[in-house]
Amino acid sequence: MGVALKKRSRRSTISLSSSRSSSSSSFSSSISSYSSLESNSFMKSIIFNRRMALILAAVSFLSLATLLYANSSSRLSASPSLFYSFEIVKEFPHDETAFTQGLLYGGNDTFYESTGLYGKSSVRRVHLQTGKVLDIHHMDKSYFGEGLTMSGERLLQVTWLTQTGFIYDKSTLNQLRTFTHHMKDGWGLATDGNIIFGSDGTSTLYKLDANTLKGIGETTVKYNDIEILYLNELEYINGEVWANIWMSDCIARISPKTGSVLGWILLHKLRQNLYASAHNEIDVLNGIAWDAQQKRLFVTGKLWPKLYEIKLQPLKEHYEDIVNVCQLRKAGNAY
Structure with a gap:
């Protein structure tokens, strides 16, 4: 902006004295x-x-x-909605007959794994580097093994289509006792040390007291107001509950306090690569394990011949159509 100024004219003062x-x-x-x-x-x-x-x-x-x-x-x-791809850090052998339903890191390069299918269900301790089964507990043929977590010196396992769970000694895998939970079904388990988080294939994330195993709360898992159904195998990682979504190649990162989905991990390429390698008998992605001490993340699937250590890679893309990308379903309606 300019400033215009007008010069004022001055008239010379006429001297009254001619003698100046x-x-x-x-x-x-x-x-x-x-x-x-x-x-x-x-x-x-x-x-x-x-x-x-x-x-x-x-x-x-x-x-x-x-x-x-x-x-x-x-x-x-x-934003509460972030998207991640991955890079494979290392591949490990995995029992391709194991119908993986629960997976957790047990320390010293070992895993605890719960497997399903009637007549083939088990709880086992597995060596990471070789995939060798070190110890195994075969379940009664009437039970279909599901989610698994560790609470102190105990392993807790739930079973499909029942409200019956089992408690094992983690050192020997001997069954100690059974327990009854209030979830409609048994799918996944995880814990932060004080609370046991559970899923039953719905959009509900359940909370059980780690000592009494009694229900102390629950929350509905949502993403952009859409209920996320088919919550499956669970893992607790850095204040979040991570969940496999049944029939999906995605993992949802969930706030245990609000139930909001904080992010999505897209793992489609893992199964695609296995198919490309002629592993045509594999089933869905299922199994998340976290090595908190060394910050290592592991994933596998049902009947997968490999277990993967992966590192997450943030994506710049924003997937507006995450419903179809992850094959999500709205309560009561299929998209």
Whole structure:
């Protein structure tokens, strides 16, 4: 913005005394010139100050706008819906006859695994590097093994289509006793040490007291107001419950407090690669294990010949159509 100034014209003052000397006239002229110069400098100073004020105001406005945009971008980047792909860190052999229903890291490069199918269900301890079964407990043929977690020195397991669970000594895999839970069915289990989280194939994430195994709460898992059905095998990782979604190649990262899905892990390529290697008898992705000490993440699936250590890779893409990408279903209606 420019500032227009109009110079004021001055009329020379006529001397009343004709006897003024030429020196007085010259002095008066000098004073007049100095006053004019001083006035011009003063006005230039005003113009300069106004311009500086405008520049500072513009800079302040741009700084504020930049700050607001940065905050907005920060909020967007911290959105509760983030998407991840993966890179394979290492592949390990896995029993391709194991119908994996529960998986957890047991320390010292060993896993505990619960397997399903009537007549083939078991709880086992497996060596990571070789895939060799070190110990195994064969379940009664009337039970279909499902989710597994560890609470202290005990292993807890639930079973399909029942409200019966089993407790084992983790060192010997001897069955200690049974328990009854309040979930409609037994699918997945995980724990933070104080609370046992459970799933029953619905959109409900159950909470059981780790000592009494009595129900202490539950929450509905949702993503953008869509109920996420078929919550399957579970793992507790850094304050979140991670869940396989049955018949899906996706893992949902869930807030145990609110039930909101905080992120999605897209693992489609794992099963695609197995098919490409002529492993045509494999079933769905199922099995998440977390080595908290070494920060290692492992995944596998039912009847998969491999177990993978993976590292997550954030994706820049935002999947608006996550419903179809992960084959999700809305309660009561299939998309």
